[in-house]
Amino acid sequence: MMNIDKNKLVLVHDKSDLIKDLPLETKEIGYYQDSWNRFKKNKGALVAFIVICFVFFMVLVGPYMKPYDLPERDPNLALRFKFIEPKIPFLENFGIFDGRREVTAGKYFLNAVANSPYGEGVIISGFPQELVEDVNHPNYADITEFTVVVDHYKFVNYTQSYMPTTYFGNHGTLGSDPLAPVIENLSRAQFEAYLARNIIIDVISITESPNAQDPANPFITYKVRVDRFKQALNQLPEDTYFWFGTNEHGRDLFTEIWRGARISILMAIGIVLINAVIGLTIGSIVGYYGGVLDLLFDRFVEIVSAVPFLSVLVLLTLRFGTDLWVIIVAFTATGWIGSYGTGRMQFYRFKNREYVLAARTLGASDARIMFKHILPNTLGLIVTSYALAIPAFVFSEATYSFLGIINYKEAISVGMLIQQGQAQMHSYPYLLLFPSIYIAILMIAFNLFGNGLRDAFNPSLRGVE
Structure with missing residues (x-):
């Protein structure tokens, strides 16, 4: 180093040159915008998230x-x-949910259907043509x-509307009528x-x-046969679509699932909000002040959490x-104990950070420090935990409804639909299939959504590709 000629050392910039930092070419990105970009x-x-919105x-x-x-x-x-049976437009063209069903019936009944002018299209396959022409065929x-x-829709309408009088007279077991x-x-x-309305078949x-009161106008009673689909639905069987089929009470399962989902989700949101208000309020106060208050409340929480939830629910x-x-x-x-634990842990973690000490030094009140400085920094974990709490409640409520512990008097839930479907699953599997698919999709979607929120709100991942 001592042998280097100093004349060879030349400054890159002249003394008159003013060196400036290059201006930022990108827009400033805040915490929430960066979280959304990562999400x-x-x-x-x-x-x-799209599935949940749907x-x-x-x-x-x-x-509706x-x-x-x-x-x-x-x-x-x-x-x-x-x-x-379920019948869904477009899918019926591919032989999926096309309203068809296998039924086992006597040959006399099937012969009556096949030869009735109202039985066209009822039997699709499985009945020999020889028996259509001769019910006593020797083979x-x-x-x-x-x-x-x-075609289950036409089949139901035929049996409820067009069954011939001779069949009931020869094979019926309904007493005097x-x-x-x-x-x-x-x-x-x-x-x-x-x-x-043109729904009377015959008188x-x-x-x-x-x-x-009026002998000149006697009471007249008409005994008639009516078309049940026209009477009840004002349409023909081929124009009727129960997308998810009907249950044992004749209710549309598609409508029942969304009614049950409304009850479950609205209750889940309400319960999560109540637990959040109670748990976060107590947890933030206990975590921020600590000391004796923390010790006393921890003992109380241990006592409450030791009580089994199932016992509380049953009682x-x-x-x-x-x-x-x-x-x-x-x-x-x-x-609320879960929210309490999250709030206490987060406030205990952040209450001695430098920005909190600086705010306290500048005279900020405890309430301002708690809800202006600490709470926003804990929001990511809190939102993630509540996003996962909603499906947890839906699944728990469905489980206890399925077990019969929860049985609403004037409402329906998806768990109750699953319970009803389980009782009929061997004969009518669609009653169990569609509510179970809904629960599965909801659980998977919320778990993926919660995991995505957890990663998006993690500050340590900022700028990481």
């Missing part, structure tokens, strides 16, 4: 997408439409029943209204009864029933 790069979380949209509008008030308007008539003398594929399933007794006004009998439902407010109280009785 968008997580494709799984973004798709999950579920929330369907919760709001799903129950298919107007069907028959169970409320006439529960007895709705029972005639129970257990109808099938020893066979009394056949399993055939039918074998036509009871397919007839209506109408007054004159009802008869005229039905006649105007079986007309009976006059004396009118003591409350046995004492007060299963009204919605009872379930909310049960889930908030100990549910």
Whole structure:
């Protein structure tokens, strides 16, 4: 170094040159904008967010997408439409959810259907043509029943509307009035209204009864056969679509699922908010001040958390029933403890950071420090935990509804639909399939969404590709 000629050392810039920092060419990105940018790069979380938005949209509008008030308007008539197979437009063209069903029936009944002018299109396959032409064909003398594929919508309408009188007379077991399933007794006004709607198939009998108040106008009763689909739905079977089928009460399962989802999700959001307000308020105070208050409240929380949730739920439902407010109280009785733990841990973690000490030095009040400086820095973990708390409640509520512990009197939940579907799964698997798919999609979507939020709000990942 000593042998270097100093004349060879030349300054890069002249003394008159003014060196300046280059201006930033990019816009300043805040914490939340950076979090959103990272969240968008997580494709799984973004798709999950879209799915959740779709579920929330369907919760709001799903129950009104298919107007069907028959169970409320006439529960007895709705029972005639129970257990109808799912039929979905477009998918039916591919043989999926096309309203077809396998049924096992006697050959005399199937022959009557095949030869009836109203039975066209009811039987799709499985019934030999020889028996259509001759029900006593010798090749099938020893066979009394056949399993055939039918258009279930036309099949239900045929059995409820067009069954021939001879079949009931020869094979019925309904007592003195074998036509009871397919007839209506109408007054004159009802008869005229039905006649105007063109739903009367035929008139079986007309009976006059004396009118003591007006002998000149006796009471007239019409015994008639009516088209059930036109009577109940004002449309033909081929124009009727129950997308998810119907349940044992004749209710549209598509509508019932979204009604149940509305109850579950609204209760989940309400319970999460209540737990957040109670838990975060107590946890932030205890975590910020610490000391004796922290020790005393920790002992109290240990006592409360030691009480099994199932015991609380069972005792409350046995004492007060299963009204919605009872379930909310049960889930908030100990549910706030998780929020309390999160808030206490986060405030205890940040209360001695430099920016908090600086704010305290400048005279900021405790309330301002807690909610202006500490709380925003804990928001990421808190939001993530609550995003995961919603599906946790939905799954818990569905589980206890499935087990029969929660059984709403005037409402339906997805768990109750799963319970009903489990009882009928061997004969009608769609009753279990669709509610279970909804629960599975919701759980997966919320978990992916929560994981995406956790990564997006993690400050240590800022700038990491």
